[in-house]
Amino acid sequence: MEVMILGLGQYPQGSGVVAALYFARRGDRVLVVDYYYTPTLDANVKQLKKFKNVSFLFNTHAVKEVGRMDMVVRHPRARANEPELVEARRLGIPIASDQSIFLNACPARVIGITGTRGKSTTTTLIYELLKANHGTRAHIGGNILISPLTFVSHIRKNDVVVLEMSSFQLEGLGEAGVSPAVAVWTNLMRDHLNAYPTMAEYAEAKAQIFRHQTPHDTVFLPGDRFFDSYAQEAPGAVVRFGKKGSQEEAIVKSVKMKLLGQHNQMNAMTAVAVALHMGVPIKTIKKVLTSFKGLPNRLELIATKKGVNYMNDTTATTPDATIAAIQSLPTTPCTLHLIFGGADKELEFDQVAGVLKKSHVNIALLPGTAHDKITKAFHAHRVAYTDVPDLREALKMLKARAVKGDTILLSPGCASFGLFKNEFDRGEQFKKLVESYA
Numbered sequence: 001m002e003v004m005i006l007g008l009g010q011y012p013q014g015s016g017v018v019a020a021l022y023f024a025r026r027g028d029r030v031l032v033v034d035y036y037y038t039p040t041l042d043a044n045v046k047q048l049k050k051f052k053n054v055s056f057l058f059n060t061h062a063v064k065e066v067g068r069m070d071m072v073v074r075h076p077r078a079r080a081n082e083p084e085l086v087e088a089r090r091l092g093i094p095i096a097s098d099q100s101i102f103l104n105a106c107p108a109r110v111i112g113i114t115g116t117r118g119k120s121t122t123t124t125l126i127y128e129l130l131k132a133n134h135g136t137r138a139h140i141g142g143n144i145l146i147s148p149l150t151f152v153s154h155i156r157k158n159d160v161v162v163l164e165m166s167s168f169q170l171e172g173l174g175e176a177g178v179s180p181a182v183a184v185w186t187n188l189m190r191d192h193l194n195a196y197p198t199m200a201e202y203a204e205a206k207a208q209i210f211r212h213q214t215p216h217d218t219v220f221l222p223g224d225r226f227f228d229s230y231a232q233e234a235p236g237a238v239v240r241f242g243k244k245g246s247q248e249e250a251i252v253k254s255v256k257m258k259l260l261g262q263h264n265q266m267n268a269m270t271a272v273a274v275a276l277h278m279g280v281p282i283k284t285i286k287k288v289l290t291s292f293k294g295l296p297n298r299l300e301l302i303a304t305k306k307g308v309n310y311m312n313d314t315t316a317t318t319p320d321a322t323i324a325a326i327q328s329l330p331t332t333p334c335t336l337h338l339i340f341g342g343a344d345k346e347l348e349f350d351q352v353a354g355v356l357k358k359s360h361v362n363i364a365l366l367p368g369t370a371h372d373k374i375t376k377a378f379h380a381h382r383v384a385y386t387d388v389p390d391l392r393e394a395l396k397m398l399k400a401r402a403v404k405g406d407t408i409l410l411s412p413g414c415a416s417f418g419l420f421k422n423e424f425d426r427g428e429q430f431k432k433l434v435e436s437y438a
């Protein structure tokens with residue numbers, strides 16, 4: 001069998017490299033294509049070079065190679081109109097993704113989680129709730145940087161798999177015509193409008209999580225009106241969650257969680273609704289809710305030095321996410337010092353500017369393609385800010401201004417491209433600077 005991997009990716013357990021390893025180990029002939037090759041891919045190339053049946057084609061398109069392929073496996077970041085995908089469709093060659101391959105091969109029940117914000121937290125909390133249930137063998141993967149193909153060979157029929165699914169990953173599932181047996185859609189906010197021309201197209205990518213379910217499957221949808229039409233279109237059972245007076249709301253409100261913010265209350269309600277559906281006892285649910293500490297890079301308290309708190313919220317790549325962070329932290333009588341800005345995703349900054357104005361936040365603004373749009377919104381709302389050339393100078397400036405009881409928060413509200421490898425690299429650099437500066 002001849003397989004093209006369209007997009008290698010930089011993460012060591014990510015979609016592209018793991019799919020390539022999966023087919024290479026089977027003995028298939030694998031062609032890895034990536035026309036945006038950078039040194040960040042070197043480690044993944046090294047993983048694959050030991051296989052004689054793997055070849056590479058970098059920094060160029062491979063349309064002429066498509067005709068001899070039996071399958072093209074698209075990386076989540078490969079857009080639908082990539083020339084190789086267009087050619088594959090013309091020739092009738094199957095297009096798959098690591099998650100569609102996994103869903104077709106997995107013998108166990110799969111719970112897929114998507115949404116604009118809170119996917120990783122909700123996914124991990126569902127996994128922890130299921131794992132705590134006596135007798136349940138659970139696995140976790142997906143958009144949390146672990147392709148499920150890394151553990152597909154270890155899954156048994158009675159296991160449960162919990163997968164985070166981004167809109168880009170769900171495009172691949174939609175093309176392959178598969179959805180998880182249990183689908184969870186947490187919310188929908190403005191994001192990725194640099195990749196999707198309209199919010200409707202972004203929403204439809206998310207909707208692929210349930211579009212190809214069977215009548216025996218289940219989708220969890222928020223209780224608000226926006227999702228009513230999706231509920232009517234679902235092929236299987238529909239569970240609406242998060243409504244006032246619901247059992248999941250009562251359970252979450254009855255415990256004291258370590259997670260900060262109203263948005264995490266909703267993340268917890270979502271996870272609890274799924275756990276109840278899966279038969280997890282209420283006593284077990286409450287125990288997990290009270291002990292769950294959250295995830296790195298999401299309102300993560302990384303240090304308290306000289307009475308100043310340093311928080312890493314680097315995965316806040318949208319203005320809505322920054323708003324959620326600000327509303328989760330006290331801004332009086334202490335001061336919140338914010339590191340904001342970065343790469344544009346075709347989003348608007350007027351709402352976050354209004355929140356920043358009311359909250360009296362001290363702002364260090366990073367450079368990036370969103371800078372002009374951000375400053376325009378800030379000027380319109382009379383939000384004061386200081387331009388800084390990089391993360392080091394941002395932290396240095398805010399540290400000089402902060403006093404005991406204050407918080408310095410990295411919550412950029414933008415993508416990381418340009419200054420950093422990715423948002424996780426941004427968070428790691430922030431942590432290292434805090435260790436050296438603070």
